[in-house]
């Protein structure tokens with residue numbers, strides 16, 4: 001089975017180069033002003049050019065209005081929108097039709113009952129992401145470096161297209177793959193040396209850990 005890997009919160013050419021060299025299938029840009037990973041749409045548009053033909057460029061937004069989304073889509077030309085807020089199924093459908101782009105809807109989870117919240121989005125969102133709930137006091141809906149109990153994903157339909165996210169790093173990604181066997185994974189703060197500062201060496205180390213885990217499972 002192929003495994004999609006998204007490196008999120010890219011801001012520099014060096015981090016982008018490391019993500020692509022490692023074999024990222026998706027690269028993410030954060031359009032949430034309070035985030036240390038925020039990039040301007042035009043800068044994301046410049047950075048994402050390196051990914052063309054190699055990885056999908058994902059615009060991560062949080063309950064963004066149409067005016068901001070218009071600016072993002074025009075400036076960055078994403079391949080996909082990641083909706084990381086409280087967007088309703090109707091809003092997801094509206095944005096798919098407005099921009100003609102696939103949408104990944106994020107749901108924050110901590111227990112098995114939270115998984116049920118995907119139901120109204122099935123057939124509307126193209127893909128899902130399960131991320132951990134932000135810790136109390138966090139200003140960020142994502143990028144908090146917090147994991148959830150990956151075993152709650154084992155009850156999902158085998159064909160559901162999703163990414164497992166939240167608190168991944170080189171040390172724990174093998175366990176996540178073994179426990180949940182997800183079709184995709186996503187990482188941000190686990191490959192940073194400080195909030196918002198991606199470390200190419202940590203990115204390389206993460207890809208190495210993924211490869212080792214997959215080789216071990218194949219053996």
Ligand SMILES: O=C(O)c1ccccc1NCC(=O)[C@H](O)[C@H](O)COP(=O)(O)O
Pocket residue numbers: 008009028030032035036037060061062084131140141142143144145146165166167168186187188189190
């Ligand atoms: O990363 C952010 O700063 C962020 C801010 C606002 C909304 C979403 C954000 N990140 C989205 C992602 O896809 C992250 O990769 C995901 O939450 C996992 O982050 P981490 O736990 O740090 O690996």
